[in-house]
Amino acid sequence: MRVALTVNGERREAEVAADTPLLWVLRDHLGLTGTKYGCGISECGACTVHLDGEAVRACSVPAGQADGRAVTTIEGLGDGQGGRHPLQEAWIAENVPQCGFCQPGQIMSAAALLARTPAPDDAAIDAAMGGNLCRCGTYQRIRRAIHRAAAQVQESEA
Amino acid sequence: MSEERSDGAIRISRRGFLKAGALAGGGLLIGLRLPVGGGAAAAEAGEQRTGADDAAFAPNAWIRITADDQVTVIVDRSEMGQGVMTALPMLVAEELEADWGRIATEFAPADPAYANPILGRQATGGSTAVRGAWRPLREAGAAAREMLVAAAAGRWGVEAAACEAREQAVHHAESGRSATYGELAAAAAEQPVPEAVLLKERRDFRLIGTPQDRLDAPAKADGTARFGLDVQLEGLLTAQVARCPVLGGQVRSFDARQAQRVPGVRQIAEIDSGVAVIAEGFWPAQKGREALAVEWDYGEHAELSSAGIAERFREAAEGGEAATAHSEGDAEAALGQAERRVEAEYEVPFLAHACMEPMNCTARIQDGLCEVWAPTQNQAATQRVAAEVSGLPEAQVRVYTTFLGGGFGRRSHTDFVAEAVACAKAAGAPVQVVWTREDTTRHDHYRPATYNRLSAAIGEDGGIRAWRHHIVGPSIMSQNGMIPADQRLDSSSVEGAAEIPYRVPHTRVAYTMANTPVPLWWWRSVGNSQNGFIREAFLDEVAAAAGEDPYELRRRLIPEGDRHHGVLERAASEAGWGQPLPAGRARGIAVVYSFGSYCAEVAEVSVTAGREVRVHRVDVAIDCGTAVNPEIVAEQMESGVAYGLSAALGEAITVERGRIEQGNFDDYTTLRIHQMPQVRVHIVDSGEDPGGIGEPGTPPIAPALANAVRAATGEPVRRLPLARAGLQPA
Numbered sequence: 001m002r003v004a005l006t007v008n009g010e011r012r013e014a015e016v017a018a019d020t021p022l023l024w025v026l027r028d029h030l031g032l033t034g035t036k037y038g039c040g041i042s043e044c045g046a047c048t049v050h051l052d053g054e055a056v057r058a059c060s061v062p063a064g065q066a067d068g069r070a071v072t073t074i075e076g077l078g079d080g081q082g083g084r085h086p087l088q089e090a091w092i093a094e095n096v097p098q099c100g101f102c103q104p105g106q107i108m109s110a111a112a113l114l115a116r117t118p119a120p121d122d123a124a125i126d127a128a129m130g131g132n133l134c135r136c137g138t139y140q141r142i143r144r145a146i147h148r149a150a151a152q153v154q155e156s157e158a
Numbered sequence: 159m160s161e162e163r164s165d166g167a168i169r170i171s172r173r174g175f176l177k178a179g180a181l182a183g184g185g186l187l188i189g190l191r192l193p194v195g196g197g198a199a200a201a202e203a204g205e206q207r208t209g210a211d212d213a214a215f216a217p218n219a220w221i222r223i224t225a226d227d228q229v230t231v232i233v234d235r236s237e238m239g240q241g242v243m244t245a246l247p248m249l250v251a252e253e254l255e256a257d258w259g260r261i262a263t264e265f266a267p268a269d270p271a272y273a274n275p276i277l278g279r280q281a282t283g284g285s286t287a288v289r290g291a292w293r294p295l296r297e298a299g300a301a302a303r304e305m306l307v308a309a310a311a312g313r314w315g316v317e318a319a320a321c322e323a324r325e326q327a328v329h330h331a332e333s334g335r336s337a338t339y340g341e342l343a344a345a346a347a348e349q350p351v352p353e354a355v356l357l358k359e360r361r362d363f364r365l366i367g368t369p370q371d372r373l374d375a376p377a378k379a380d381g382t383a384r385f386g387l388d389v390q391l392e393g394l395l396t397a398q399v400a401r402c403p404v405l406g407g408q409v410r411s412f413d414a415r416q417a418q419r420v421p422g423v424r425q426i427a428e429i430d431s432g433v434a435v436i437a438e439g440f441w442p443a444q445k446g447r448e449a450l451a452v453e454w455d456y457g458e459h460a461e462l463s464s465a466g467i468a469e470r471f472r473e474a475a476e477g478g479e480a481a482t483a484h485s486e487g488d489a490e491a492a493l494g495q496a497e498r499r500v501e502a503e504y505e506v507p508f509l510a511h512a513c514m515e516p517m518n519c520t521a522r523i524q525d526g527l528c529e530v531w532a533p534t535q536n537q538a539a540t541q542r543v544a545a546e547v548s549g550l551p552e553a554q555v556r557v558y559t560t561f562l563g564g565g566f567g568r569r570s571h572t573d574f575v576a577e578a579v580a581c582a583k584a585a586g587a588p589v590q591v592v593w594t595r596e597d598t599t600r601h602d603h604y605r606p607a608t609y610n611r612l613s614a615a616i617g618e619d620g621g622i623r624a625w626r627h628h629i630v631g632p633s634i635m636s637q638n639g640m641i642p643a644d645q646r647l648d649s650s651s652v653e654g655a656a657e658i659p660y661r662v663p664h665t666r667v668a669y670t671m672a673n674t675p676v677p678l679w680w681w682r683s684v685g686n687s688q689n690g691f692i693r694e695a696f697l698d699e700v701a702a703a704a705g706e707d708p709y710e711l712r713r714r715l716i717p718e719g720d721r722h723h724g725v726l727e728r729a730a731s732e733a734g735w736g737q738p739l740p741a742g743r744a745r746g747i748a749v750v751y752s753f754g755s756y757c758a759e760v761a762e763v764s765v766t767a768g769r770e771v772r773v774h775r776v777d778v779a780i781d782c783g784t785a786v787n788p789e790i791v792a793e794q795m796e797s798g799v800a801y802g803l804s805a806a807l808g809e810a811i812t813v814e815r816g817r818i819e820q821g822n823f824d825d826y827t828t829l830r831i832h833q834m835p836q837v838r839v840h841i842v843d844s845g846e847d848p849g850g851i852g853e854p855g856t857p858p859i860a861p862a863l864a865n866a867v868r869a870a871t872g873e874p875v876r877r878l879p880l881a882r883a884g885l886q887p888a
């Protein structure tokens with residue numbers, strides 16, 4: 001099938017089998033490698049993107065189901081002018097990434113959380129981030145970075 | 159990081175010693191001649207020696223300064239999260255007086271010049287990166303600085319001693335003249351390389367010892383960091399390999415017709431490890447592999463099971479002879495005479511590495527050149543294997559190291575390299591071999607499972623009079639041919655157990671090698687990962703039997719002046735050892751030396767009536783000598799705790815009908831965010847040379863957890879993961 005998506009604000013098309021997971025449409029067909037493959041079965045969160053604003057596991061969304069919808073990936077999370085998202089700034093400030101492989105997925109999950117819950121507590125963070133594995137064990141810094149970004153967003157809106 | 163480096167990568171002469179040389183753009187490339195030590199992992203180092211005229215001395219080349227005043231540090235260790243891309247350049251920049259805010263980095267190509275001084279080959283492992291680089295990289299920086307100063311002095315007609323290097327420029331105070339390193343680069347290249355350089359005193363360090371942000375954080379936060387899986391090349395194909403599900407099995411025959419009909423499948427090729435389906439992308443490769451019909455020759459191990467292996471270990475403990483790993487006094491006699499004896503059996507499982515990035519590698523063979531893009535911890539072996547498989551000489555193999563999405567030892571193996579090169583050869587096109595998560599779990603090379611018997615005699619003074627530890631398990635070095643077939647002792651199987659830090663007059667630590675068909679490899683902290691647990695958990699059992707506080711007993715048994723004391727005391731005081739805790743909580747303590755560093759941890763846990771265990775807080779005290787970057791030391795301690803805790807809470811690899819039973823994160827369960835305790839890291843500055851940091855944080859957490867659970871419940875935890883001790887992680 002010909003799948004048409006709006007990816008990071010741009011219209012993109014690809015010729016794929018309808019059951020091709022969105023993850024591979026992004027990575028193999030559109031060259032967007034920021035979204036990672038970790039498990040393929042919605043267990044690790046490395047492939048997290050936003051589909052019409054909702055965090056989804058791109059490994060488990062068939063292209064046919066994504067057709068016509070808007071996708072935001074880590075590459076498109078910033079302000080579009082080269083500026084980083086507050087979460088990305090916080091991630092750098094807290095030195096969150098170690099190997100870094102899980103981090104695009106972590107940040108996309110965190111962005112969806114903040115969009116819903118601007119000032120999450122640790123319990124809310126644990127609940128929202130429970131599907132994102134990090135084998136380097138950066139979880140404590142992830143919590144800190146989310147708090148930092150939340151505070152920064154609130155400050156800039158105040 | 160990938161293709162753009164294929165012609166930008168610097169190349170160093172294999173022969174002779176590197177002299178300072180001008181770059182095309184008028185730059186300075188600096189090298190020093192430095193010895194390569196022998197030492198650990200000598201077995202694998204042997205393979206490096208073939209035809210190497212540089213076995214005794216290797217040139218090193220880490221610095222490039224260009225006319226545009228860009229200082230680039232060539233990072234010759236693999237960045238897998240442990241922070242070498244930041245820590246190694248700090249060593250150079252400190253002596254070079256480079257402007258840290260403008261430093262650039264580049265990963266080194268495969269070249270004997272970059273042999274790891276501790277491992278003897280170009281590889282990253284054993285927490286050696288900073289330890290090995292501590293002198294050479296500072297010397298390289300100092301030599302470059304001296305040449306830049308000499309160039310400036312020559313230009314100005316003044317004494318070099320009257321000039322000072324600071325903030326990436328040379329200054330002559332008297333005349334007020336200054337020149338940037340970029341301006342001086344071409345002239346500096348004409349200067350002789352100093353034979354010897356003076357290194358800074360510790361008190362003069364400006365950068366070393368200060369917390370610095372990771373240089374790789376921005377690229378890893380915005381998605382631009384290139385991992386092995388992210389390599390993109392013109393015409394790149396993707397391969398998945400069907401491998402025999404039974405350990406040691408082989409392909410008997412296969413029918414490719416269905417697979418070939420899958421749109422996007424280009425080719426089916428039999429390679430050493432199985433049948434490769436080469437296709438236009440991951441999904442067609444996966445569908446093609448699903449459609450492939452392979453008939454397997456299961457070989458001899460189709461009935462192998464974890465229960466059978468456990469039984470074999472017990473039999474071996476009874477019957478077979480044991481090799482002595484350590485012996486002092488007469489442990490048998492002392493135990494025989496003892497009035498108070500403690501005995502226990504401990505068991506640990508096989509473990510997978512479960513790197514976040516599944517195994518993969520990319521290769522292209524073209525115009526007599528084999529290029530390999532690999533998330534590898536082992537450039538030397540990658541180059542050798544790629545040469546073997548491609549049939550090209552090593553000189554015709556280029557290795558480009560990407561970022562590694564986790565390593566933990568797994569990526570020092572080269573199985574994925576061989577597959578990628580074989581596929582590229584078969585396809586006549588560039589190929590990326592991608593392992594699914596299931597492939598990554600089922601075809602790992604695992605941390606050994608072991609079975610242990612321990613006995614201790616409690617002396618009249620409350621001390622430990624005798625200690626006997628008998629380890630039974632398979633050997634990494636023997637199974638991988640790193641030690642002679644008739645050698646019965648593997649140092650990596652007994653590390654953490656053989657040399658106990660406690661004063662015990664009679665000790666015997668013995669090892670019975672019981673190899674199995676389950677493939678083995680280095681796993682973060684290697685033998686310390688299991689032996690640290692067993693030794694420290696059993697010590698707590700002895701303390702309990704003797705009616706002693708486990709912390710006080712450790713302090714009493716460790717000789718004065720020993721560096722174990724500093725971390726033990728710091729961890730205990732920071733954790734509030736002995737202070738009352740809320741109801742239902744308990745603390746456990748453990749201390750393990752590994753890879754040149756001393757690490758003590760106190761875990762604070764709670765155990766519910768339903769036997770659910772939660773770890774609330776961990777205090778880590780680490781003496782890694784000079785902490786080059788305290789921020790990264792803290793990160794690595796958090797990471798080491800998480801990795802070891804993950805395993806203790808819920809990881810186990812089991813075998814049934816010759817097959818690894820676990821496949822994905824649903825049945826190989828690793829730590830999730832709600833299970834992450836608050837980890838507080840306390841650096842004990844002993845002022846010594848740097849020790850390792852990538853691994854030492856891992857060994858103490860399992861015993862600290864087990865000891866806290868014992869304190870809470872009164873029952874020892876002798877089997878991991880927790881489920882095997884009748885407990886569940888919360």
Ligand code: FES
Nearest residue numbers: 038039040045059
């Ligand atoms: S790759 Fe999609 S959740 Fe793991």
Ligand code: FES
Nearest residue numbers: 099100134135136
């Ligand atoms: S940073 Fe390595 S897996 Fe999360």
